[in-house]
Amino acid sequence: MxxxxxxxxxxxxxxxxxxxxxxxxxxxxxxxxxxxxxxxxxxxxxxxxxxxxxxxxxxxxxxxxxxxxxxxxxxxxAIINQFRGKTAENPDKQVTSKVLDFSVVKADPFIQNKLNISEDDFVYHIYRVRYLNGSPTVIEETHMPIDVIPGLKKETLQASIYEYIEEELHLKIQSGHRTITVRKATDFEAEELALEKGDPVGVAEQIGYLVTGAAFEHSVSVHRYDKFVTEMILTRN
Amino acid sequence: MxxxxxxxxxxxxxxxxxxxxxxxxxxxxxxxxxxxxxxxxxxxxxxxxxxxxxxxxxxxxxxxxxxxxxxxxxxxxAIINQFRGKTAENPDKQVTSKVLDFSVVKADPFIQNKLNISEDDFVYHIYRVRYLNGSPTVIEETHMPIDVIPGLKKETLQASIYEYIEEELHLKIQSGHRTITVRKATDFEAEELALEKGDPVGVAEQIGYLVTGAAFEHSVSVHRYDKFVTEMILTRN
DNA sequence: AAGTGGTCTAGACCACATT
DNA sequence: ATGTGGTCTAGACCACTTC
Structure with missing residues (x-):
């Protein structure tokens, strides 16, 4: 020690x-x-x-x-300021997922820029609704470069991608850069999250990095407003 | 240096x-x-x-x-992860305030707990709508113990309380603990922020600490959803 | 084996707060 | 004047990666 x-x-x-x-x-x-x-x-x-x-x-x-x-x-x-996946953040709850899309696509310019990859690189497109104890909580749209995170299978998406990355691929996750905003739910989001049209949602856009420095994910997650909390400690220089 | x-x-x-x-x-x-x-x-x-x-x-x-x-x-x-007041966060914009209430009250149990003070302690109650370049952006409700931050005047509220604390009282602000949530605007909030009833708002609850360790403010700020952004860097371990 | 960052030491001097 | 934390040194050994 x-x-x-x-x-x-x-x-x-x-x-x-x-x-x-x-x-x-x-x-x-x-x-x-x-x-x-x-x-x-x-x-x-x-x-x-x-x-x-x-x-x-x-x-x-x-x-x-x-x-x-x-x-x-x-x-x-004791709890805050950690970078973890949804599954690890909610050890006391059952995390399940409905996979709306799982495909390999060419990164569009927006994603290219975020992940710092070239226009010829392919990425996974992962689009999931995630449930805590059976109730819809968040819609996540994630892009991951296949060069960095190879071999993703649909059954992995049902569980924890972070666990797959660390346990199976033996890659180490280092940090995340997260931006939080607030807006109205689209009709589609309202339906999936069991909200009314125009209800509030919390949106977290995040880029994740491995210890190698490579960006391994860009994700946008749209949270039900009543299940979205984020905590931080700020210091002055 | x-x-x-x-x-x-x-x-x-x-x-x-x-x-x-x-x-x-x-x-x-x-x-x-x-x-x-x-x-x-x-x-x-x-x-x-x-x-x-x-x-x-x-x-x-x-x-x-x-x-x-x-x-x-x-x-x-270059920008993020700093703890500053609204005025300092927006050096390029004009920050003004409408003071809804400015009074000295006994802290209720909720505030007592947050500021770690006793039931006999008095606090300022400061309730302001704040405008950036003239447009309503956030409603802030702040409690500050008068023992810690003495001599607050109404005209100070028009400008920057943080500046008053550091420049006039020569106290040093050390850190803040912030929690962010999302909800629907109340009718009152909608009116003050020029929103529709039920529109989204971002809510930041914050406790501020001086370098002495004393909690000097508890504030709840309710932000227009289109003007609320928060950024952070997360690390593993 | 060589090179890297991680931890740790024993001590120095400095800036600041309190007495 | 004393005690505190802040900075900095010159080195040691260790854990890990790469060759």
Whole structure:
């Protein structure tokens, strides 16, 4: 186990368990270094993880403090800021899919640009309605370059593509760039998502990248307005 | 100037200028260290900034590579992931406000919990419609503890509260925790935002924190659906 | 085997806040 | 003046990829 992971995990537990409370001052980096038998840089690395999670605040000159979080915020914080597929995001729910289209096409200019591929490259076109516990939740339209993600089968679409990519192809997913907008449902979307015409939908457009740096997916997902939540932590420089 | 800021800035410029192109390999950390006369840890710190911005990817054993970004993605990347007020987010537009309510009230239990204050604490209640270039864009309802942000005047609300906090009170804003949802506009919201009844709105609920760790605002902002965009970069682990 | 990034150290000096 | 976190160094060893 990496030392800084161990230290940040240990401190996170103590905060979540209430051993350090809101606004409490943590021991200094020097003291923590003595306690964990680690150098200052390692302690700093551990604390910076908790800063990025929004749990603590460091103030040069005064010390490190537990943020003034409400209980709900603390519960929330363990979960967010992860990049996962729908299946992994909802471990407690049954995720199923209706496949509207699954084909191989030439990428149009829009997709070419998003995936940074040339006009001769082929992509999968995957168009699915996805259900959580049987109720329609989101319509996803995904394009993936066949060169990057080969061998997709229709039965894979019923389950988790991300799992296929990581477990079967042994590729590693690194990051995603996501843009969220809001609009009215089209007639088709309303029908598939069991909404009224013109009801709100949340739209997430996303480009996914592998650790190799290659863009492996462009997807647009249209969510029922009552089942769309997204959370983030913003920091100031 | 901090050395790692200088190095990451220099490399960012080279990437954005196309000096390093998509999928290009950057010099090794050792070589960069020689070039910039910096130690390995400092180079690492500089590169990690670019990783968090989504510009590059590091692969142990092989090297550091420019991500396979489309041109648009590259342009986008300079902007996002900052925590700022509406005024600062729209430097090119004129931001004005209509103040619907400005009062001091006792915090109700919901707000108490969000701001982590007690039932005896007073908060400002600020309720504004905000206009970009004269057209209604968002309705914001904000609560701020008067103990944390004293001396708010009605004329401040016409402009930028964030500016008041930083310039006048000399407090430093550190971070925000934001949750985004989608729903139908209420009749009141539709009227103020010049929408039809039941049209979509994007809702951002946010808690803001100072560098002291104190929660200084809870706000719910209801956005016209055609003027609501939010962008983020997600990473795995 | 050679080269890469990841982790870690022991210490230095600096910028800032508090006393 | 003291204590804090921020930056930086010069090196060590490790895990991983590529040849």
């Amino acid at each position: 990496k030392k800084y992971i161990h230290i940040s995990g240990d401190l996170r537990n103590k905060i979540l368990a209430g051993e350090y409370k809101s606004n409490d001052k943590l021991p200094s980096e020097k003291d923590l270094g003595a306690h964990y038998e680690a150098s200052k840089m390692t302690i700093k690395q551990a604390l910076d993880i908790l800063v990025s999670e929004g749990l603590i605040i460091k103030r040069r000159g005064s010390g490190t403090f537990v943020k003034d979080l409400s209980k709900k915020e603390i519960d929330r914080i | 901090k050395k790692y800021i200088h190095i990451s800035g220099d490399l960012r410029n080279k990437i954005l200028a196309g000096e390093y192109k998509s999928n290009d390999k950057l010099p090794s950390e050792k070589d960069l260290g020689a070039h910039y006369e910096a130690s390995k840890m400092t180079i690492k710190q500089a590169l990690d900034i670019l990783v968090s911005e989504g510009l590059i990817i590091k692969r142990r054993g092989s090297g550091t590579f420019v991500k396979d970004l489309s041109k648009k993605e590259i342009d986008r990347i």
